[in-house]
Amino acid sequence: MESAKKNTRHVYEDHAATWDEQRPRHLYERKWLDHFANTLPQSGSILDLGCGAGEPVSQYLIAHGFQITGIDFSQPMIDLAVTRFPEQTWLAQDMRSLKLAQRFDGIISWDGFFHLSQSEQRLFLGKLPSLLNNSATLLFTIGTGDGEVTGTVAGQTVYHASLEPDEYQDILIEHGFKQIETVLEDEDALGRSVLFATR
Numbered sequence: 401m402e403s404a405k406k407n408t409r410h411v412y413e414d415h416a417a418t419w420d421e422q423r424p425r426h427l428y429e430r431k432w433l434d435h436f437a438n439t440l441p442q443s444g445s446i447l448d449l450g451c452g453a454g455e456p457v458s459q460y461l462i463a464h465g466f467q468i469t470g471i472d473f474s475q476p477m478i479d480l481a482v483t484r485f486p487e488q489t490w491l492a493q494d495m496r497s498l499k500l501a502q503r504f505d506g507i508i509s510w511d512g513f514f515h516l517s518q519s520e521q522r523l524f525l526g527k528l529p530s531l532l533n534n535s536a537t538l539l540f541t542i543g544t545g546d547g548e549v550t551g552t553v554a555g556q557t558v559y560h561a562s563l564e565p566d567e568y569q570d571i572l573i574e575h576g577f578k579q580i581e582t583v584l585e586d587e588d589a590l591g592r593s594v595l596f597a598t599r
C-alpha cells in the first residue's frame with residue numbers, strides 16, 4: 401500500500417497523456433454536475449481539486465459560466481488544462497499542502513480526493529472553512545466505506561482511500577453543512593459513490 405501511495409503522483413505525471421486520451425468524455429457525471437451547478441451563484445467560483453487535464457468536468461462548468469481554479473499535483477495535467485482553457489486558473493499544487501488566499505462558492509473533487517489517505521482526508525476537510533464562502537456546495541466522489549484500496553491507471557498501481565460515509569457527514573455537519581446527500585455506487589454515474597453537501 402505504501403508503494404502505491406508513493407507511486408500515485410508519478411503515475412499521473414508520467415502517464416498524463418494516456419490517461420487523458422482514455423478519460424471518458426460522455427459526461428456520465430452530468431446529473432451530479434447539474435445538481436452542483438444549480439446550487440451555485442451565476443458566474444460563481446469553483447475549486448476543482450485533482451482537476452486532471454480539465455476535460456470534461458471543468459470544461460462543463462466553464463461552459464456554464466463558472467470561474468474555475470483547478471489544482472493538480474501533476475504538472476503535465478495542468479499544462480494540458482492551461483492549453484485548453486487559458487482564461488481559467490490552473491495551479492500545479494498538492495491538495496495536501498494547498499495554499500490559496502481565495503474563498504470559493506463550490507468545491508469539487510471528482511475522482512481526485514480519494515487518492516488521499518484517511519488521515520490526509522481528515523486534515524484537508526478540517527481546512528474547508530478557510531476555503532469556502534459562507535454559502536457553498538461540495539461535490540466529491542468517495543469510496544463505499546472505510547478503507548484503503550489500490551487501482552490501476554495506465555497499467556500502473558495507484559492508491560485510494562475513503563472514510564465511512566457517516567464520518568464524512570459528521571465532519572461536514574461540524575463545518576456548517578446542512579444538507580448532505582450520500583449516494584453509494586450510483587448506477588447513473590458509472591457506479592461512483594458521491595458525497596454532495598450545501599451550507
Ligand SMILES: C[S@@+](CC[C@H](N)C(=O)[O-])C[C@H]1O[C@@H](n2cnc3c(N)ncnc32)[C@H](O)[C@@H]1O
Pocket residue numbers: 409412413423449450451452453454455456457471472473474477493494495496509510511512513515516
Ligand atoms: C482520476 S484523475 C481525475 C481527474 C479529474 N478530476 C477528472 O475527473 O477527469 C485524479 C487526479 O487527481 C490528481 N491528484 C491525486 N492526488 C493529488 C494530490 N494530492 N494533489 C493534487 N492532485 C492530486 C492526479 O494527478 C489526477 O490528475
